[in-house]
Amino acid sequence: MTSLQELVEGIVKENVKEGVTEGVKSYSDAVQSSNAGNNGATVSQETLKKVVKEVVVEEENSRNIMVFGLPEEENEKLEDSISDVFQHLGEKPRFEAVRLGRKKDSVARPVRVVLNSSHGAQTILVKSRNLRHADKFKRVFLSADRTLEERIQQRSSAQEEDGRGASE
Numbered sequence: 001m002t003s004l005q006e007l008v009e010g011i012v013k014e015n016v017k018e019g020v021t022e023g024v025k026s027y028s029d030a031v032q033s034s035n036a037g038n039n040g041a042t043v044s045q046e047t048l049k050k051v052v053k054e055v056v057v058e059e060e061n062s063r064n065i066m067v068f069g070l071p072e073e074e075n076e077k078l079e080d081s082i083s084d085v086f087q088h089l090g091e092k093p094r095f096e097a098v099r100l101g102r103k104k105d106s107v108a109r110p111v112r113v114v115l116n117s118s119h120g121a122q123t124i125l126v127k128s129r130n131l132r133h134a135d136k137f138k139r140v141f142l143s144a145d146r147t148l149e150e151r152i153q154q155r156s157s158a159q160e161e162d163g164r165g166a167s168e
Helices: 002-037 045-062 078-088 118-133 148-167
Strands: 064-068 095-099 111-115 141-144
Touching (some): 045 064, 045 118, 064 118, 078 095, 078 118, 118 141
């Protein structure tokens, strides 16, 4: 138990360090753009808090993968199902998984998978195209975890593309 706890603490420290480094860059960018726009006035505390919050959320989400279309069973072992998907992709990461939303009889709820690193999540997302070639996972789709704003933006751009395709 102690070694697992030490591993988790090490991973958290590494991710926080990366997040702080990226946050400092974001602070610098925010300060420069804010100072350019208001003739040298200092950046407000609210602006800095907002930037920090965005960086933290972005870092947390970069380690997450959303799994759609994974069949939901009565007494399922979700970790085993996700492990099967990852094994098909040739990956064996450590992760935590949870189904989101209310249970409905006709629809499989999406699964949020939290990995130890954003690099592992990116590797899996790149390989996820191979799932469509497997009969067992033909209807399983992997996606990056997005914020509400990102989901709205993606939905509107997809609708615009659909509108362009229909008018051509």
